[in-house]
Amino acid sequence: MRRITHVAYTWLVIGLGAWVLARLFSFLDLDYGRHFLVFIVLGVAAEWLAVNFPHGQMSGGFALVLATFILFDAPAAAWTGALATLISQGILPRGNPLRTVFFNAAQHVLAVMAGNYVFHRLAGPAGDRFTVELAAGLLAFSGAYFLVNHLLVSLYVAPRRSLHPLHSWWDALRWDGFTCLFSIPTGLLMAFMYREAGLSGVILLFLPVLVIQFVLRLYVHMELANRELLALYYVARGLNQRLDVQEILDLVLKETRRVVSYHSGVIYLWSEEKRYLEARAAVGPFRDKLHKSVVFSGEGFTGWVVENGEPEIICDVREDPRVRHEPGLFQVLRSLMVVPISADTRRVGVLVIGDKRPFAFNENHLHTISVICGQAAVAIANTILMKRLEESANTDGLTGIYNHRYFTYRADVEYRRTRDAGLPLALIMLDVDNFKLINDRFGHVAGDAVLVELAGLLRDAVGEAGVVCRYGGEEFAVLLPGFDPAQAGTLAEELRRLVREHHFPVEGMPRQVRISLGVAVCPRDAVDVGTLVQRADQALYGAKKAGKDRVVLYEQLAELPR
Known part of the structure; x- marks a missing residue:
């Protein structure tokens, strides 16, 4: 639907421009045909050297439009400008589609006529003796021309505006404003020179316009290059931060x-x-x-x-x-x-x-x-x-899970986070029952194999619910953020049964391993990380003392036989 609307708008402008040109043809004074031809050639040169950018172009051709309007009135300004556009962009193509060439010529015609309407409302016919009213009318003509020009072009390029993130409509307005700084006074001087020295004066005066236009082209290209460098700067600045x-x-x-x-x-x-x-x-x-x-x-x-x-x-x-x-x-x-x-x-x-x-x-x-x-x-x-x-620094070299160093860091982080969020933090401490006997009877290689298998079993069972670490020797720690005593006790029991029922593929020793587990929870059992570890260790010791292969919560220690 948006594309249909844009196409309809484009051809509406083209149709209006063509209709206006046809109506204006009878008002042309063809006795000045040779003069019109010179103005058209100069307009072609200005358009050919125009600075093109995604939302329009920057050209000194308005100086010719203004001079033609003052000298020969609106029909001549509309026709010479339209023909200069068609020749420079169509016969000598700049890569624009044909509809764009027609649109550019048509919007120029409509802009001239809008300026002509405003001018006659203020100052009367062009060519009168220079007065304050005439000066105000010419400024009004210029303002109306640029306003209508930008409005029509802005609507034409609107569907493609997002395709050029380095350019904006404000850029087009600002850069085109630069042309006003020299186009309006140059157009006035060209009209004066034409009356004093004829076409030769116009040509000589227009050459500096082309030079200034070339300088502005360099300026625009430099500014666009700076914007690309700015994009690179933002990337470099972002990459200098500590990002994953x-x-x-x-x-x-x-x-x-x-x-x-x-x-x-x-x-x-x-x-x-x-x-x-x-x-x-x-x-x-x-x-x-x-x-x-x-x-x-x-x-x-x-x-x-x-x-x-x-x-x-x-x-x-x-x-x-x-x-x-x-x-x-x-x-x-x-x-x-x-x-x-x-x-x-x-x-x-x-x-x-x-x-x-x-x-x-x-x-x-x-x-x-x-x-x-x-x-x-x-x-x-x-x-x-x-x-x-x-x-490497945070991983246990034998089992591949987190080591004691990482446990200390992560326990402190999770304690602060859960405390600030008003959540509990559970800790399960566990170790292998009779692990010294396994080492003494079957060798340290078998004992290491048991620890590796057990670490993988615990890591897979806990998953993203907690953090599994090797605390030291055959002892493991499981941090459980957000787990209350009942939830932590249930998970500990599941781990105990999982390990008991698992067949450890260690050659030369019985396939079953038993573990004991102790559970403590902040803030119920402890008010800091050090105390939490101490209470979980005490619960683990209680499980060992009570016969091993079991789970004991710190709150249950008082109920155990002494």
Whole structure:
């Protein structure tokens, strides 16, 4: 529906412009045809050197429009401007579709006529002796022209505005305002010079306009380049923070939109264990499906890019034989950009973004996104390395679960968190019954195998409900945030039965192992972490003393026989 409305609006403006031009033709004084031709040629030069940007263009051609209006009235200004636009953008094409060329010419005609209406309301016919009223009328003409021009163009580019995140309508208004600083006085001077020196004076005076326009082109390009650098700055600043891998990937997808708009995007990271790239972050309507996708190095176009290490742009999937039969995003989007994420010579992953428009991405986009991916690659590699170092420092070397050091840190964190939230914190301390006998009779290798098997059993049984740590020797600790005494006691009993019924695959010894467990809970049994550990240990000792292979809650100690 939005597209139909936009097409209808475009052709409505074109139709009105053509109708107005046809009505104005009879008012042209063709005796000045040679003069009109010179103004048209100068207008073509101004339009050809105009600074184009997504929401419009910046041109000094208004100086010619104003001069023509003063000298020959509105019909000449409308016709010369429209013909200059059609020739410069149509016959000498700038890459615009034909409907855009017609629209630009038509909106110029409507803007001139709007300015003409305002002018005659204030000052009377153009060409009168210079008076205050005439000056006010010319300023009103200029203001009305720019206002109508921006309104029509803004509505025309509105559907595509989100496709250019680095540019805004305010930019177009501000940059076009620069042209007012020299176009209006230059137009007045050109009209004066025409009356004093003829066409030669107009031509000589218009040359500086082209020079100024060229300088403004450099300024605009520099400002846009600075915005791309600013996007890179935001990425660098974000990556300097202490982020996990997922936060880095989300940041890359977010900041990429500062540079270029896209429909869908996904980042794959290399998995050393699985030996392929798996989707770790995705945005867009296909987010859920993309999260399930994988890429094998060297297979398909994306895998080839990863293997080759060079970024690639697919301008139009339907026209590029390399990807015409590729599955996934290549079947639903027209343009794609595939950028490897590499740190030094080590592959980290790959970014794939796509859009439904053909030719949505260019080399400037590719360069900037490649820099972003390079920054992200270093941050990801460093984060993974730091995570591995932290895991190594916090992991028990024998069993692979958390060690005593991590237990001390995590218990303090969970105690503060549950206390502030008004929740209980339970602790289960457990150890293997008669473990010294296992070591003495079957050897330390068998004893270590029992601990490894038991650690995996506890970790899988507790899952995300708690934190399982090796406290020391054959003793284990299970932190249970949010568990009250009854819940903690029930889980402890389940663990005891699970271990009792489990057959430990340790060669040379009986397949069954028994454990004893003690349970304490904050704030019922303790008011700090140190006391909580002490009370859980006392409950464990009570379970040992009461015959082993059982669960004892700290609150039950008084009921046990002494």
